[in-house]
Amino acid sequence: MxxxxxxxxxxxxxxxxxxxxxxxxxxxxxxxxxxxxxxxxxxxxxxxxxxxAAGWERQTAMHAVMLETVRTDELSGVVVLESAVLMHGGTTWHAPDALHLAVPFHVHGLRRPPTRRDPTRPPSRDLGPLDRRRALASRALHRHHFQIPDTDVITIGGIRVTGLERTIEDCARFLQPDAALVAVDSLMAIATGALAPPTDTKQPGCRTINRPWDRAAEINREASALRTRIMDRLSRRRGERGVRRARAVIEAATPWSQSPYETELRRICLANGITAPTPQMPLHTETTTFFADLGWKNLRRAAEVDGLIKLRNDPDAVRARQAARDDAFIDQGFEIAHFSPDEVRDTDRALERLRALLPRTACESRPVSGLRTKRERTRAAE
Structure with missing residues (x-):
């Protein structure tokens, strides 16, 4: 400087x-x-x-510093929602622009600690309703007022955070469905080991590679058991806020989604009456097995989400594998559509391409309304 x-x-x-x-x-x-x-x-x-710096880089840095502030200043509360997702090693749809902290209710109301007010910030009573909401949304620390039992709290790096199952439950209930499904997919993958990198198990005279897809049956059983436990938790919250949406998110979640864009493209299908695709759909050949990001095996269709993250290590080798995979699917009579992240973010464009890829009968299923975002619900009601 x-x-x-x-x-x-x-x-x-x-x-x-x-x-x-x-x-x-x-x-x-x-x-x-x-x-x-x-x-x-x-x-x-x-x-x-x-x-x-890019917007997401700024938000990520600010979020990391807020976590450090919570730890060093020993702020009371429990880290929740997308902040908890990141602490568990999960993925979020957008980089959180604030740290989410749950604090308990007080019998006599919440009282501000005796601190000096920032002279550059106008008092809340001087703001109108809209400006007050904007001021609250712009804060780097969002406090949510609800009780979290000690059984749902763990400590990560000296910070109290909701456990994995409680984090899944809260995200499914309180986040918009697009953000909720991305968070739940990533945490389900962590809980079941579906995203664990291949490991070499060396024994005398042999070498075995332990890959998640070789344990597909075991991972699916663990995911099913986890889904059942979360549904049991939701059943005890009947009538509370966000439970209906949470059930839709948990039912749609899978441990096999390998990027937020794959999750979002699958959600777009379900929320708009398109037959549910199979994530990481396998295609077995004589020499190897290829996987499509999303696939409809009976319809001989597949969708791939192409992003720079796939090319960051060895782009030439990745492109060669992608070309070999596409050729294998085409040889088996599949039609493949490639989506860019920008196309996935544009819901209308993604729907247009999906409907062009799939037969009409595959686009006439009943939409899962619980997976529609607020904007999508508004548009559907018009």
Whole structure:
């Protein structure tokens, strides 16, 4: 960060994690905020994000710093929802723009601790209803007021967080269906080991590769048992908020989705009356087995979601495997459609391509209304 005095002066080094005044000093802190290199997310809590960073990079950095703040400041509460998903090693549909923390109700109401108010922030009573909601949504820490029993809480890295099953339940109930299904799919894969990388089991005179798809029957049994346990939890919440939507999400969840875009494309199918595809549909040949991201075996159709994440390690080898897989499916009479992440994010475009790929009879199933987002429900009602 240059002070502009002379071109030869080196910029002071700003740490990339949680930054406090005691670490960098007041002058550097104020200079960093003015230049846009530092972002304040809480009183005496700043994060260093390059001004040209992508939105998701900024959100990810701010979320990580908020977690560190919760740990170091020993804030009361339990990390929940998408923040808990990330702490369990799961995936979210969007990078969370705030840390979600559950705090219990107080008999005499919630009381603000005796702290000095930020002079740059207007009092809530001076804001209108819309501006107040916007101000609350822009905060880096969202507190949710509900009780979580100790049996549903574990500790990860010194931070109290909801256990995996409670996290699945909460995400299915309180997130929009697109975000909920991505989170639940990823946690189900973690719980069953479906996304574990292949491992070599070496024994004298032989070498065996342990791959998740070689344990498909076992993983499916574990996923079924997990689904049953979550449904039992929901049955004890009959009549409460989000239970109907949660049941739809849990019924649709699978441990075999390997990216958020695969999950979203499957949700688009289910929410719009398209026959449910099989995630990671296998095709056995004489020499190997290929897998399609989504497939309709009886209809001889398959869908692939192409993204840069698949090419990050060895792009040439990945493209060669993709070409070999496509050729194998085509030789077996399959028609394949490739979707980009942008096409999946555009629901109308994805639906148009899916309906062009599949026969009409496969697009006349009953929609799963519980998997429709708020925007989709509004459009369907018009």
């Amino acid at each position: 240059s002070n502009g005095a002379t071109p030869t002066n080196e910029s002071p080094v700003i740490p990339t994690a949680l930054i406090r005044r005691s670490i960098v000093g007041r002058n550097l802190l104020e200079s960093g905020v003015r230049s846009g290199q530092l972002t304040q997310i809480r009183r005496d809590a700043y994060v260093h994000v390059p001004p040209d």
